[in-house]
């Protein structure tokens with residue numbers, strides 16, 4: 001019922017585009033800005049670092065044999081604190097299945113991570129693990145006259161993900177296995193008393209190097 005509802009709401013909006021009868025999600029997909037892509041240009045998981053894209057966006061890659069990768073760069077505003085724009089960089093990969101009900105279910109390897117920059121928080125910049133299973137309740141594919149092939153994903157609650165355009169038919173991805181020796185770093189967060197970010201990030205038993213720490217420091221808002 002839920003799927004039918006979402007679908008019937010979609011039809012009028014997308015009527016101008018041809019729906020693909022047998023969608024194929026294999027490849028690399030990115031939102032309108034085309035600024036964010038999965039793969040090595042966005043994230044360096046062994047170092048727990050990110051390269052800042054020129055614009056916000058989201059990218060998904062899927063392989064034929066069941067691996068996925070997601071890269072996100074977004075801002076979130078806070079209604080009660082309009083000056084406090086939170087920046088989030090997120091990277092995760094693992095395996096996925098397409099269930100018989102049409103949902104895509106991802107299972108992360110455990111080496112995903114995210115960087116949160118919140119200029120108004122005591123802890124203004126930190127990195128933490130990101131290891132959530134994501135469920136996309138349904139997906140549709142369309143041929144757009146000007147933009148080419150488009151992938152529409154819907155979150156578990158039906159919220160549409162920004163339409164995704166095909167960056168490449170061959171997925172641009174990191175190796176499809178866990179990329180940190182310590183797959184479960186404990187990241188200790190500290191209050192932001194210091195002038196640099198160095199004291200804010202301390203991994204216990206982790207592998208973060210000086211390069212990662214200085215990169216993080218240089219990203220401080």
Ligand SMILES: *[C@@H]1O[C@H](CO)[C@@H](O)[C@H](O)[C@H]1NC(C)=O
Pocket residue numbers: 077078079080081086
């Ligand atoms: C918005 O700011 C308030 C007060 O600083 C904080 O309690 C809340 O968690 C923030 N919300 C988000 C979504 O960051």
Ligand SMILES: *[C@@H]1O[C@H](CO)[C@@H](O)[C@H](O)[C@H]1NC(C)=O
Pocket residue numbers: 107108109110111131132133183184
């Ligand atoms: C990451 O999530 C997967 C799927 O829930 C789980 O099997 C795995 O143990 C988790 N890894 C870590 C390091 O938490």
Ligand SMILES: *[C@@H]1O[C@H](CO)[C@@H](O)[C@H](O)[C@H]1NC(C)=O
Pocket residue numbers: 003099101102103105135137138156
């Ligand atoms: C489809 O099945 C998967 C796996 O059982 C479940 O996680 C998902 O919520 C289901 N999707 C819908 C739309 O009910």
